[in-house]
Amino acid sequence: MKLYSANMAPNPRRSRMALAEKGISGVEMIDIDLAGGENLKPEFRERNSLAKVPVLELDDGTCIAETAAIYRYLEEIQPEPNLMGRDAKEKALTEMWDRRIDNALLMPIGHCFQHTTGFFKDRMTPVAAWGEEAGKLAAAFLPILEQQLQKHEFVAGDHFSVADITALCSLEFGKVIQLRITEDFPAIQRWHAQMKARPSYTA
Ligand SMILES: N[C@@H](CCC(=O)N[C@@H](CS)C(=O)NCC(=O)O)C(=O)O
Structure with a gap:
């Protein structure tokens, strides 16, 4: 398999972390220069x-894009360690939190970054006012995550899951818009320290 990735970008990191958590090795990493527009080429x-x-290219040439689909593929080919829930309830809650974080945290962070900095102005029209609004939406998600992590050890409940990976990659990418895990969020800080101690953190 090959993973088309980019070092500083949050979505490819989600796939690299999932591969590391699953202990799947031997995947060829191909770094794509996003700033230079390598991803826009035919x-x-x-x-x-x-x-x-990210794009995960299988040995038969099939290309899987969308991080949630890559998570699903990896879970199917290597069910252990489990990252997406063991029964109907765990599976649903894992997907619920993964989607919430993707839509209500990672996407607004990305929009804030792109629309306030003009990083991708060669391929989109930045709208600064929307970027600022998106930054507020991302910040508004932190108290929701704090509440969840006060009740549970991990994002989707009592098991480590892809929702933790998505949350970690989102929050750390949040630095680009000055989104910080301050002392107002002690449960997120506790969880963040746990995530940093996992071997997959540096993937
Ligand atoms: N929904 C996609 C989002 C992928 C995405 O937005 N990737 C960013 C990097 S984190 C990208 O390739 N950006 C390049 C561009 O927009 O030109 C996923 O879950 O993988």
Whole structure:
């Protein structure tokens, strides 16, 4: 397998962490230069028509884009350690939190970054006012996550899951918009320290 990735970007990191948590080795890492627009070239669009990383390319040439789909594929080919829940309730709660974090934290952080800095102005029209609003939406999610982590050890409940990976990659990417895990969020700080201690943290 090959993973088309990009070092500083949060979504490819989600896939790299999932591979590390599963202990799946031997995946060839291909670094794509997003700032230079390598993902916009026809060769890359053949692998992902939406021109985004990550893309997991299987040995038969099948290309899987969308991090949630990559999580699903890895869970199916290697069920242990489990990252997506063991029964109907755990599976549903894991997906619920993963989607919430993707939509209500990671996406607004990305929009704030792109629209306030103009980082991708060669391929989109930045709207600063929307960027500022998106930054507020991302910040508004932190008290919700704090509440959840006050009640549970991990994001989706009492087991480590892909929702923890998504939350970690989102929050750490949040530095680009000055989103910080301050002392107002002690449960997130406790959880963050736990995440940093996992071997997958540096993936
Ligand atoms: N929904 C996709 C989002 C992928 C995405 O937005 N990737 C970003 C990097 S984190 C990207 O490739 N950006 C390049 C661009 O927009 O040109 C997923 O879950 O993987």
